[in-house]
Amino acid sequence: MRLFRCACHSGLSYWSNVARAPADVGGGTRALPRSGGPVDASVLHDLAAASRILADQGVVDAFGHVSMRHPSDPNRFLMSRSLAPALVTPDDIMEYDLDCDCVDAQGRGSFLERFIHGEIFRKRPDVMAVVHSHSPNVIPFGLIDTPMRAMFHNAAFVARGVPVFDIHEKFGATDMLVGNSEKGVALAEKLGDKDVMLMRAHGSVATGPSLPVAVFRAVYTEVNARLQFQTAMLAGGGNIAALDAEEGRLADEVNLKSSARAWDLWKRRVGF
Numbered sequence: 001m002r003l004f005r006c007a008c009h010s011g012l013s014y015w016s017n018v019a020r021a022p023a024d025v026g027g028g029t030r031a032l033p034r035s036g037g038p039v040d041a042s043v044l045h046d047l048a049a050a051s052r053i054l055a056d057q058g059v060v061d062a063f064g065h066v067s068m069r070h071p072s073d074p075n076r077f078l079m080s081r082s083l084a085p086a087l088v089t090p091d092d093i094m095e096y097d098l099d100c101d102c103v104d105a106q107g108r109g110s111f112l113e114r115f116i117h118g119e120i121f122r123k124r125p126d127v128m129a130v131v132h133s134h135s136p137n138v139i140p141f142g143l144i145d146t147p148m149r150a151m152f153h154n155a156a157f158v159a160r161g162v163p164v165f166d167i168h169e170k171f172g173a174t175d176m177l178v179g180n181s182e183k184g185v186a187l188a189e190k191l192g193d194k195d196v197m198l199m200r201a202h203g204s205v206a207t208g209p210s211l212p213v214a215v216f217r218a219v220y221t222e223v224n225a226r227l228q229f230q231t232a233m234l235a236g237g238g239n240i241a242a243l244d245a246e247e248g249r250l251a252d253e254v255n256l257k258s259s260a261r262a263w264d265l266w267k268r269r270v271g272f
């Protein structure tokens with residue numbers, strides 16, 4: 001018996017004194033992870049808002065998810081239970097360790113692809129939030145040899161390069177889902193030090209040093225894909241004067257500051 005703070009309800013605000021059951025993991029059992037500590041209600045509120053913003057902006061539909069690193073424990077992250085993003089509330093947020101074991105699921109289901117998040121958080125200490133989506137205009141760029149390029153300043157982060165994770169390279173024919181740690185590790189390795197990455201015949205990942213920036217990048221990755229498609233049609237095989245790496249670096253410095261304006265607007269649009 002030990003005292004812990006429940007990490008799975010609104011405001012993470014009540015205390016329980018119960019024995020922790022071991023988790024069934026990979027055919028064996030190990031103790032459930034300890035919580036990284038209480039989380040302010042405003043954090044859960046923002047994470048639920050992020051989920052709804054991504055749905056409102058057309059980045060996610062019934063599928064896709066967003067997570068953020070625990071504010072006081074870098075080895076924990078927060079993410080909704082398995083649920084359509086537009087329906088997420090603060091009460092649905094659960095806490096995970098980097099092995100993607102839930103601290104206190106209380107019978108609620110987890111996203112199958114939470115390993116995308118856990119392994120990126122493990123590999124990239126600078127990443128504070130991760131978005132995974134199947135946003136439709138991005139997907140074609142994971143299927144062809146033409147790389148995604150930054151069509152305008154809001155998508156400046158694209159100029160750093162956008163790798164493509166092809167799950168077939170290491171795992172052969174699969175259901176395409178990143179449903180275990182091994183696949184998550186391979187995905188995080190492919191991401192390297194980049195901000196966004198495409199997943200062949202699946203979707204994409206966007207990361208950021210904060211939740212608003214990760215959401216901003218997910219939204220503008222989708223917008224950029226649409227613009228690049230239109231530009232390629234207009235160019236007809238001719239030159240496309242996209243941002244170069246230095247322009248991308250300079251413009252992204254501005255975006256890191258100005259993304260707060262988009263965040264405030266988008267939050268209001270979803271009533272948060």
Ligand SMILES: [Zn+2]
Binds near residue numbers: 064113132202203
């Ligand atoms: Zn997916």
